Amino acid sequence: MLSTCTAFILSKTEIITNAHCVAGAPYIYVVAGTKVALEKNLIKVEKGRFAYHPHYNESIFGAFDIAKITLEKPLEFSDTVGSIKLVDKDYKLNNSSEVVTVYGYGVLNNIRPITLRRCDAKYIFDVKRANIFNPFQTLYFTTGDSTKDGEIITAGDSGGPVVSKTNGKIVGITMGISGTTGGRGMFLPITLFLDFIHDPKSVKPIPPSLTPNEVKFIADIVVQPKFLTAYNEDYADTDENFQLQFNAIILSETEILTCAHNVHGAPYVYVIVNKLTSNTKTIKVTKDQIEIHEKYAFPGLTFNIAKITLKEPLEFNDNVGSIDLVDKDYKMNDPSEMVTIYGDMELGGSVRTRRYDTKYLDGAKCKTELDDLFDANHLMCYTFDESMGNPCAFGGPMISKKNNKLVGMTIISLLDEPVIFQPIAPLLDWIQKPRP
Incomplete structure (x- = not known):
């Protein structure tokens, strides 16, 4: 059984996920265009074709936890495979009433096969936990009413997209969960990583x-x-x-x-x-x-x-x-x-x-x-x-x-x-x- 993370497609050759989903792996597999994450139609990607943020440190939870995968062969876009746009660099997450949609292949109640789920949520800034997580990178969202399959934030949702219901663009990337299943999820604001996403080599090492x-x-x-x-x-x-x-x-x-x-x-x-x-x-x-x-x-x-x-x-x-x-x-x-x-x-x-x-x-x-x-x-x-x-x-x-x-x-x-x-x-x- 493969360890599963979620990712989102930027173009026919570009995919974004969490750094902890790929760091240290000699190769990974990508599968696109399926609601159920079955272990077939997998695209093998060797280590040299994915890059995680040079400031990522696995010992510091959530810090710069983002990676870019570049496919050797372009995906074929169809009714079930396509891309999504990112918000602009000046986009501000400053409206606590704004609703976002979170997607992920996380395992729910250990039920398999793993099914893609989504739920609507609002984002917040948790002052009490600001000393644990970097407040300039990590924001929280609370899960709202999910569609059919229960709460969204579980193991496997890491790397999934957080999409604004206002403009339909990516505003964040799911990073993990605080507390138990159905608790507060955490995401990284995508605006902080646009330079890395567009050109990973443009980011200077620490x-x-x-x-x-x-x-x-x-x-x-x-x-x-x-x-x-x-x-x-x-x-x-x-x-x-x-x-x-x-x-x-x-x-x-x-x-x-x-x-x-x-x-x-x-x-x-x-x-x-x-x-x-x-x-x-x-x-x-x-x-x-x-x-x-x-x-x-x-x-x-x-x-x-x-x-x-x-x-x-x-x-x-x-x-x-x-x-x-x-x-x-x-x-x-x-x-x-x-x-x-x-x-x-x-x-x-x-x-x-x-x-x-x-x-x-x-x-x-x-x-x-x-x-x-x-x-x-x-x-x-x-x-x-x-x-x-x-x-x-x-x-x-x-x-x-x-x-x-x-x-x-x-x-x-x-x-x-x-x-x-x-x-x-x-x-x-x-x-x-x-x-x-």
Whole structure:
């Protein structure tokens, strides 16, 4: 007996399903044009003709769980075999009353042969489960009245199409089920994967996690959110052991640089160095060791910088070291200059320390895109490729590829918008002045 998944046809040679339905298989079989999934008229597809998303990770449930199958011989379209269109990239799943139709070959009550079923459903966003599944990829739908054969969401429905009853186009791909049969199903919004569907090779692989030596100048700041001015209301009811983690930059054996909002209001924080090795060192830092720029005012973003002075110097080695600062006269006025951003970035539910190269944008463009949030006199921004992960590297360094020196520090990132950073050169006097 073959393991069954559902899929949908885009063209005579293109089929879409879940990555977990094909990942690791030397070959698969495709059958089209039948309501009953019988093991005959199967089309064998070798491994080289199906590709799953390069960011897919089988250990992270639901992350980038999509695959494309390219047939060697085109299907013959007929009354029972045909294609369906996808929604456009700007389609928004923002109407909780909209009804979708879900199709699948899932096994129901262990009854065989397996029959294609469908049901109408509404989609929701389950806030309570947002910490389990990536909320920017995974949405839920609740099953409605199904046709004849009972509830739709069962084993085997994975990879099936979620079709809008408004426009008759694919809006999602079924990924799995939360709870028991007939419970909430989960699907991936198809708009996030249009680039992959049209050209799987166009999606960049995930940047690998960096080695300890590559990030020896990066430290982490760990703090309980209830202490922080920027977070205490949001996390007021969380367990006291719950902590937030931010990035920081090692300037010398006794000096650490980070964002002001990473430490503002906290009576103490922890600094972690050598974090990617078994010799990680955690240092408790009290409020008297933290200096916040005198012009910083929450919730503003300008002068969002803080310096930590350690009581005991760090021991520099192959995995712990510092980064040089640019000179005071350094000008960020060349839009073609490449810089490298370092920090912890989330992708598919997994946070890793990564780097990526980018270009910075001039203040006028940032101001246009970010409006009043952006102060073009003190801040700059850079574009971020969302396929590389969501940046959570507040306090992470930006290093010039031209001179290998620190030119900026990430302040804040907003989904689908430029990432704001603080140029270092205008703040050198403050950074380098001795503590009072």
